[in-house]
Amino acid sequence: MLNNLSAKERMAIAREKMPEQDAEVRSRNFTEVNLGLTLEQAVREAQRCLMCKTRPCVAGCPVAVDIPAFVTHLAQGDLAEAARILMRDNALPAVCGRVCPQEVQCEAKCVRANRGLPVAVGYLERFVADWAMANDAELAAAAPVAPSGKKVAVVGCGPAGLTAAGELAGQGHAVTIFEALHDTGGVLRYGIPEFRLPKNIIDAEVARLVRTGVDIECNVIVGKTLTLGQLRAQFDAVFIGNGAGLPVMLGIAGENLKGVYSANEYLTRVNLMGAGQITDSATPIMRGRHVAVIGGGNTAMDCVRTARRLGAQRAMIVYRRGESEMPARVEEIHHAKQEGIEFVMLTAPLAVLSDDAGWARALRCQKMELGEPDASGRRRPMPVAGSDFELPAEVVVNALGTRANPLLTATEPELKLNKWGNIESDENGATSLPGVFAGGDIVRGGATVILAMGDGKRAAAAIDAYLKRA
Amino acid sequence: MFEVLNNEILAPGLHRMLLRAPRIAAARCPGQFVIVRSAAGEERIPLTIGDADEDAGTITLFVQALGAGTQKIVAVEPGGYLRDVAGPLGLPTHIENWGRVACVGGGVGTAVLYPLAKALAAAGNQVTTIIGGRSAPFIILEEELAAFSAQVRVTTEDGSRGRQGFVTLELENLMASSASRPEVVFAIGPVPMMRAVAELTRPQAIPTIVSLNPIMIDGTGMCGGCRVVIGDEAKFACVDGPEFDGHLVDFQSLGDRLSMYRDHEDQCRIGLHQEN
Ligand SMILES: Cc1cc2nc3c(=O)[nH]c(=O)nc-3n(C[C@H](O)[C@H](O)[C@H](O)COP(=O)(O)OP(=O)(O)OC[C@H]3O[C@@H](n4cnc5c(N)ncnc54)[C@H](O)[C@@H]3O)c2cc1C
Ligand SMILES: Cc1cc2nc3c(=O)[nH]c(=O)nc-3n(C[C@H](O)[C@H](O)[C@H](O)COP(=O)(O)OP(=O)(O)OC[C@H]3O[C@@H](n4cnc5c(N)ncnc54)[C@H](O)[C@@H]3O)c2cc1C
Ligand code: SF4
Ligand code: SF4
Ligand code: FES
Ligand SMILES: [Mg+2]
Numbered sequence: 001m002l003n004n005l006s007a008k009e010r011m012a013i014a015r016e017k018m019p020e021q022d023a024e025v026r027s028r029n030f031t032e033v034n035l036g037l038t039l040e041q042a043v044r045e046a047q048r049c050l051m052c053k054t055r056p057c058v059a060g061c062p063v064a065v066d067i068p069a070f071v072t073h074l075a076q077g078d079l080a081e082a083a084r085i086l087m088r089d090n091a092l093p094a095v096c097g098r099v100c101p102q103e104v105q106c107e108a109k110c111v112r113a114n115r116g117l118p119v120a121v122g123y124l125e126r127f128v129a130d131w132a133m134a135n136d137a138e139l140a141a142a143a144p145v146a147p148s149g150k151k152v153a154v155v156g157c158g159p160a161g162l163t164a165a166g167e168l169a170g171q172g173h174a175v176t177i178f179e180a181l182h183d184t185g186g187v188l189r190y191g192i193p194e195f196r197l198p199k200n201i202i203d204a205e206v207a208r209l210v211r212t213g214v215d216i217e218c219n220v221i222v223g224k225t226l227t228l229g230q231l232r233a234q235f236d237a238v239f240i241g242n243g244a245g246l247p248v249m250l251g252i253a254g255e256n257l258k259g260v261y262s263a264n265e266y267l268t269r270v271n272l273m274g275a276g277q278i279t280d281s282a283t284p285i286m287r288g289r290h291v292a293v294i295g296g297g298n299t300a301m302d303c304v305r306t307a308r309r310l311g312a313q314r315a316m317i318v319y320r321r322g323e324s325e326m327p328a329r330v331e332e333i334h335h336a337k338q339e340g341i342e343f344v345m346l347t348a349p350l351a352v353l354s355d356d357a358g359w360a361r362a363l364r365c366q367k368m369e370l371g372e373p374d375a376s377g378r379r380r381p382m383p384v385a386g387s388d389f390e391l392p393a394e395v396v397v398n399a400l401g402t403r404a405n406p407l408l409t410a411t412e413p414e415l416k417l418n419k420w421g422n423i424e425s426d427e428n429g430a431t432s433l434p435g436v437f438a439g440g441d442i443v444r445g446g447a448t449v450i451l452a453m454g455d456g457k458r459a460a461a462a463i464d465a466y467l468k469r470a
Numbered sequence: 471m472f473e474v475l476n477n478e479i480l481a482p483g484l485h486r487m488l489l490r491a492p493r494i495a496a497a498r499c500p501g502q503f504v505i506v507r508s509a510a511g512e513e514r515i516p517l518t519i520g521d522a523d524e525d526a527g528t529i530t531l532f533v534q535a536l537g538a539g540t541q542k543i544v545a546v547e548p549g550g551y552l553r554d555v556a557g558p559l560g561l562p563t564h565i566e567n568w569g570r571v572a573c574v575g576g577g578v579g580t581a582v583l584y585p586l587a588k589a590l591a592a593a594g595n596q597v598t599t600i601i602g603g604r605s606a607p608f609i610i611l612e613e614e615l616a617a618f619s620a621q622v623r624v625t626t627e628d629g630s631r632g633r634q635g636f637v638t639l640e641l642e643n644l645m646a647s648s649a650s651r652p653e654v655v656f657a658i659g660p661v662p663m664m665r666a667v668a669e670l671t672r673p674q675a676i677p678t679i680v681s682l683n684p685i686m687i688d689g690t691g692m693c694g695g696c697r698v699v700i701g702d703e704a705k706f707a708c709v710d711g712p713e714f715d716g717h718l719v720d721f722q723s724l725g726d727r728l729s730m731y732r733d734h735e736d737q738c739r740i741g742l743h744q745e746n
Contacts, residue, residue, distance in 0.1 A: 180690050182507055182514070182554040219556040221690055225493050245692035249704055256699055256723050258730045265693035273687070274511065280741065282513040282538060283687075284734035358726040405691050407709060 003075040005047055015117040016045040023338035027308050030194045030277050033335055034098070034126075042127040046075035049119045052111055057121060060109030062454045065089045067106060067121055074128060083132035086125060091163045092453060094133060094201045095188060097126025100450050101329045133204050142212070148172040150467045153235040155222045155408065158186020159449045160241030160440025162209060163456030164463075168239075169212045171464045176235075178220040183272065186243055187441075188449070190272040191264070193302050195309070196332075199271075223408035228415070228436070236470065237435045237463045240423065241456060244441035246405040250294065250398045254352030259286050259360035263299045263399035267306065276310045288395030290314045292363045294349050295399030296326035301333065303397045304341050316342040316391065318349060320368050320381040344391065346370070346381065352396050362390045402446050409442075420445060429459030435470075437463055471551040475528060477544065481603075481610045483535040484578060485544040486520070492527030494519070494557050500589040501563030501681070501713055504529070505689045506543055507554035513539040516686045516708075518582040519558060532581030532610075538738035559689040560712050563679075567594040572644055572652035573619075574637050574667055575601045576659025580610050582681055583658045590656070591618035598623065598652065600640045602663075606631035638666050645674060652676060657716060661725045668716035678716035682707045684727060699723050 019035040020026075026033050037045065049071045057067045066085050073082035086093050100106075102122040110118035150173045154161045157179035165175045183189055185202040210216065220226060222242070231238050247262035249255060266285070269275040273283035291307035293300050296319040308315040317336070319326060322345050326333060337343070346368045355361040367387035370379035404421035416424045416432035422443055429437040439455025441447055476488035494504060503518045521530035535541045546552060563586050571590050575583035580601045591597045599615045602625040609624055609631050616622045623640040624632025633639060637659070644650045655678045657667035664680040671678045684696045684707050691709035698707050699720035705711065 180556065181688065182556070219554050220493070221556060221559070224558055225497055225556070245690070247692075247694040249694070249697075256697060256704060256727065258726055262694035265687060265695040268687055268693050273513070280738075282511060282738065284731040286730070358723075407690055 003047060003072065007050055010048055010050055011112075013044060013048045015048065015120055016041045016123065018120075018123055020335075023335075023340075026195065027305075027339040030309055032198050033195050036130060037123055037127050042124060043075055043077060045120050046071045046124055048112065049075065050111060056109040056111060057106045057119070061106045062448075062450045063089050063457065065093075065106070065125070070128060071119065071121070071124055074124060079128060079131050079135070082128045086128050087132065090125075090450075090453070091166045091457070092159060092205055092449070093125050094129035095159070095197060095205070096450050096453070097122050097124075097129055098197050098201075099192060099329075101448065103330050105450070133201070142170065145170060145172040147174065148467065150174070150236040151176070151234070152463060152467075153178060153231040153238045155228075155231070155238065155240045156180075156186060156242040156440075156442075157184040157206075157216060157218075158241055158243050158440060158452065159188060160243075160442075160452035160456040161186070161239065162205065163453040164239045164241060164439070164460045165214045165456075166209055166212065167457055167460030168463060169209070169214050171460070173236075173464070173467065174213070174215075176215040176217060178222055178226065178231075179216065179218045180221040180242075181272065182218050184216060184218070187245075190268045191299070191302070193267065193271055193306055194277070195305065196302065221407070223411040228408065228412045232433070232435060236467055237437065239429070239456070239459055239463060240408070240431075240436065240438040240442060241440045241452065242405065242408050242442050244402045244404050244422075244446050246403045247398070248400045248403055250349065250400065252349055252351050254354060254360065255398070257352055257354045257360045258358050259288065259394050260352055260396045261286075261398065263293075263295070263303050263397055264402065266303055266397045267299075270306055270310075285310065286395050287311050288393070290316070290392045291395040291397065292316050292318050292344075292349075292391055292393035293397045293399055294318050295401070296321065296328060297399065297401065298328045298332060299401070300399035301328045301336050303399050305332075305336055305339060307395065307397070308339055308341060312395075314342060314392075315340070316344050316393070318344045318347050318363065318365065318391065320346070320348045321378065322346055322370065325378050348381065348383065350388065352393075353390065360394055360396050361392070363393045363396055365389055365391055402441075404442055404445070427458070428462035429455055430462060435466065471553060472555040474546045474548055474550050474552060476548055477546065480532070481608050483544075484581070484608075484610060485533045485535065487531045487533060487544070487546075489529050489531065489552065489555060490527055491529050491555050494555065495522040495527050495529050496524050498522050498529065498558035499562030500565070500585040502558035502560050503689075503712065504531070504555050504557030505559060505686065506531070506552055508539075508542040508546060509553050512542055512553075514554075514687055514689070515539045515543060516559075516683070516689060517543075518585070518681075520581055520584055521588075532578065532584070534578035534581075537735050538741070556689065559708055561710070563589065563713055565589050565593045568653040569596065570650070570652045571595040571597050572641060572655045573597055573599045574641055574655060574657040574659070574663075575599070576637055576663040577603055577608065578610075579659030579663070579681075580615075583656065584611055584614065586656055586658075587615060588618055596620045598644060598650070600625070600637045600644075602626065602632075602637035602659075604628070636666065637663060638670050641667060641670060645670070645676070654679065655716075656680075661721055661728065664716060664719075665721040668719065668721070672717055679713050680716040680719060681712045682714060682719065682724060683712065684724060685730065
């Protein structure tokens with residue numbers, strides 16, 4: 001294929017639209033919404049790239065994926081080389097292509113966004129990664145590395161742990177991942193739903209890691225089954241990537257009624273345990289005709305769209321601020337609207353109301369208006385006096401967010417934490433304990449997949465250097 | 471994969487299972503539990519660690535086959551495997567030498583009580599154990615408990631064994647005389663039983679510890695599904711418990727939340743019978 005178009009010709013190409021499942025149909029199934037570009041579409045989209053010398057898009061990516069290089073090879077139809085370049089910087093491109101908030105990262109910096117729409121870096125990344133997964137054989141296997149004789153323990157099998165493990169294995173270290181749950185992937189599996197990130201992608205990525213010799217031991221809760229002290233004694237270094245899995249409670253009356261869930265519980269039942277997806281799933285979930293989801297982030301969008309797929313007639317987002325303040329990815333908000341999700345904006349919950357049998361029946365709410373900007377720079381919502389009203393809801397999901405889970409850190413008083421309970425570490429992930437590194441949500445608080453991966457990668461480099469010194 | 475080494479029936483539907491789980495056997499303390507998933511696709515089921523042998527690398531579970539999840543667990547024969555066993559979870563029981571302690575167990579709660587009572591006796595307490603059940607066949611572990619208890623008192627609802635009535639009857643008898651009045655009471659069993667014990671000991675302000683059994687998934691504090699109301703606070707039973715001050719527990723809310731999936735559970739049970 002040719003890629004010798006002039007800048008003008010490139011500029012004339014319109015951004016490709018992602019083919020997607022019909023909104024009416026998909027709001028009743030759990031299969032992926034986005035269907036992926038065709039090869040033709042991907043090449044045409046790649047040809048929109050101006051191959052800027054200054055590479056502003058690369059600066060927008062937390063792991064500095066060499067975007068112009070992989071896109072150029074894609075535009076020429078050289079998928080194997082595109083994949084090789086992509087995977088040099090990003091261990092989970094099929095995941096990131098789907099879930100990165102591109103509009104505030106790589107695509108936000110794309111020069112083409114100045115006049116029109118940016119190059120669809122996320123779509124292209126997904127395309128190349130999916131191709132690579134389907135054409136494993138055509139990719140040259142990484143040359144075997146000489147074993148270093150060193151052993152590294154990784155705590156947590158989310159994106160931070162998976163990335164660190166992959167890098168460390170590539171450096172010749174013997175890596176064991178310890179995961180508390182019975183399955184891999186962390187939030188990628190138990191949080192983000194199938195319709196956004198199919199589980200077979202996580203399975204394939206994990207299988208690839210296992211083939212490189214990484215050991216994964218599920219059902220090991222570090223701090224309970226084994227202590228951090230035991231890991232330090234048995235391994236030459238430890239990476240902690242145990243995430244931020246502790247739900248923040250609403251703190252309003254009625255929070256413990258039947259039918260009220262934290263987002264983590266709601267999503268775990270469906271995504272990890274299969275509730276409502278497979279008929280006769282062993283683990284149950286409440287379906288509810290009216291479902292109110294409190295919050296405005298990705299988690300809230302995932303819950304409300306799940307509720308819709310579980311059959312809710314009214315699946316509602318209840319958010320204190322306005323739509324433009326919602327932290328969710330724009331694509332999720334857009335898809336949610338197409339699927340008939342109601343957005344009840346500038347509304348704060350006051351209490352969950354119950355029926356005679358202890359079930360949630362409605363959410364008592366209050367209208368808000370936006371005042372002066374607060375510390376986060378967003379305008380502070382203020383209650384409107386006398387604006388109380390009731391929203392019918394048999395299922396209420398609290399998607400306010402999560403904090404650091406103290407299960408592991410509480411057992412190791414020597415490990416320095418900040419005032420929110422997150423592990424303190426330097427820019428390489430080194431903690432206050434020698435040989436112990438950390439990254440991802442346990443360090444940052446709830447952040448993003450790609451930031452967690454970036455942390456895992458930097459920490460792996462630091463661990464490698466530490467082991468060579470030791 | 472966790473090998474089942476032994477599986478015997480102690481009472482109708484109640485199995486004692488011995489598993490190979492060396493890490494858990496080494497780490498566990500009385501009062502802690504595991505989460506078991508018999509096979510891929512099955513529920514995660516919390517079960518108390520009844521006993522452990524660190525040298526042999528084994529743990530003992532007492533499993534009451536109530537619904538689909540527990541029935542699939544007890545169906546695994548010796549030589550077979552449970553896919554997932556994670557733990558030890560929860561906080562260990564706070565054990566000290568109070569002097570006279572009453573341990574009250576109802577139904578399968580008696581099995582949950584067993585490791586605590588044993589540890590309390592080992593710490594020097596004079597343990598009076600009161601166990602109850604519907605009728606004689608449901609009275610479990612009497613001999614095992616007698617091995618270290620100063621006394622074991624039995625009640626059954628139909629009077630087919632021990633005294634007729636509820637465990638509270640015998641506890642009341644103990645509390646009636648200052649010579650036998652316990653310093654501390656541990657009560658483990660169905661919600662109404664624990665509630666009745668807490669109401670009984672409240673007027674005399676006898677510290678009463680109960681072990682709560684809300685619906686759990688992960689058991690690591692991640693999902694918040696196991697929250698229980700203790701005083702004015704919501705606590706996660708899997709990480710802050712499972713034992714709490716019985717005088718502060720909101721038993722109404724606990725009972726309500728335990729009934730959340732009744733319809734689904736009934737259907738699963740019917741489905742299981744049709745398969746067989
Ligand atoms: C519903 C939802 C939707 C999201 N959507 C997006 C999105 O679209 N885009 C995006 O970029 N980000 C998204 N995020 C955020 C993103 O998923 C997280 O930032 C990311 O997963 C953090 O990775 P991590 O590896 O640090 O931790 P996690 O993914 O949380 O993984 C931690 C792992 O450690 C395990 N663990 C915990 N404690 C222990 C222990 N003591 N011993 C052993 N193992 C332990 C956990 O079980 C888990 O598997 C979303 C988050 C949620 C909850
Ligand atoms: C900390 C703890 C320790 C326990 N220890 C023991 C023990 O040693 N031996 C024993 O036999 N039982 C124990 N239980 C209770 C046991 O977990 C439940 O009986 C079991 O989960 C029922 O599942 P099922 O599918 O067989 O029955 P179902 O028919 O699905 O449920 C029967 C009832 O059990 C409760 N239940 C359902 N799912 C769960 C769940 N995931 N977690 C907790 N309760 C649930 C509900 O009240 C339900 O109505 C313990 C529970 C907890 C929380
Ligand atoms: S990893 Fe994420 S931010 Fe980086 S290029 Fe890919 S989609 Fe963009
Ligand atoms: S900024 Fe946009 S146009 Fe320029 S190289 Fe990056 S993706 Fe291509
Ligand atoms: S079981 Fe999930 S937080 Fe306790
Ligand atoms: Mg069940």
